[in-house]
Amino acid sequence: MNRETTNRIRFIIEDVIPPILRDSRLFKGMASLAWGKHIAHLAEFRARAPFLSAREYEDLYRRHPRVHEGTDNSEACVRKIAASIAGDSVCDVGCGTGVLLKRIRAANPEVKRLTGVDFAIDDAARIEGVEYHAAMIQDLPFADGEFDTVVCTHVIEHILDYRKAISELRRIARRRLIIVVPREREYRYTFNPHFNFFPYTHSFLRAVHPVPAEHECIDIGRDIYYREDKALAV
Template sequence: MNRETTNRIRFVLEDILPPFIRDSGAFRWAAQRVWGAHITHLANFRERAPFLSEKEYAELYRNHPRVHEGTDNSVACIRRILGSIEGETVCDIGCGTGALLSRIQSAHPDLHRLTGVDFVIDDASRLSGIEYVAAKVETLPFADAEFDTVICTHVIEHILDYRRAIAELRRIARRRLIIVVPREREYRYTFNPHFNFFPYTHSFLRAVQPVPSVYVCEDIGRDIFYSEERGAAD
């Protein structure tokens, strides 16, 4: 299933179904017919978020069924990302399978350095010319302003301490920071292990305070694309 399809499904589940149905035992029962007991595990996971051990956190993500084919990004978001890259060094935080890295490498073959980071890099395709680093977004093993462009897609919604994560992304970005998150509402029963929910673009702008003077924040097919210029003044 691709991102465009799941976004259409999300429109029905999040914007058409009333909240009292989405949070009901009846919805859980119906969702279990498709997703199994995992739908309940996800609800419990969010309820226990402040108390989870690193082992529990990692195990849930390892066992979570993969919904999308290769990447969580839509074609429109990928196109927007590729057109927004600045400089000769790029780091993709939360690289997953490496699908976005592959697209970046093809679109920008002259990059001097292309790096992928994830806290579990077992799924990465290990493409030639790309370095892979296992690390958590809250504590990145890079120097200040080490990369011209830093990209982080479909990660912030998973991070409990997301402000610390955003601070780290800003710290290592020299020229541009790009973040993509789903535009979605929170309900008790969902099909993803998300902690943070941003139903509007201005919801996300509150999360990235302080917003610099030069930025872009727009809705692209139920995903929020955010980009900001980095520099000494920021």
């Protein structure tokens, strides 16, 4: 299944079905027909978020079914990101299978250094010419301003301390930071292990406060694309 299909499904689930039904046992029962007991595990996972151990966190993500083929990004988001790369070094934090890095390289042949980071790089496609690092987003093993462009897609919604994560992304970005998160509402029973929910673009702008003067925050088919630029010293 691709992102465009899940976004159409999300429209029905999030915008058409009223909250009183979304949080009901009836919805839980219907969702269980598709995902079994995992739908209840996800609800418990969010409820216990402040008390989860690192092992519990990692175990759930390893067991969580892969919904999308290759990447969680829609084609429109991929094209937007690839066209927004600045400089000749790029780091994709939360690189997953490495598909986005491959698209970035194809659209930006002038990029000399491509780096992928994930808390577990088992899924990485090991694309030739890409260096991979296993690390948590809250503690990235790079120097300040090490990369011209830092990209982070479909990660912030999973991070309990998302402000620390955003701070780390900003720290290693020299020129540009690009973040993509789903535009979605929170309900008791959802099909993903998200902690943070941003129903509007201005919801995400609050999350990245303070927002620099040079920025862009737009809705791309139920996903929020955010870009900020740093003022370079002369």
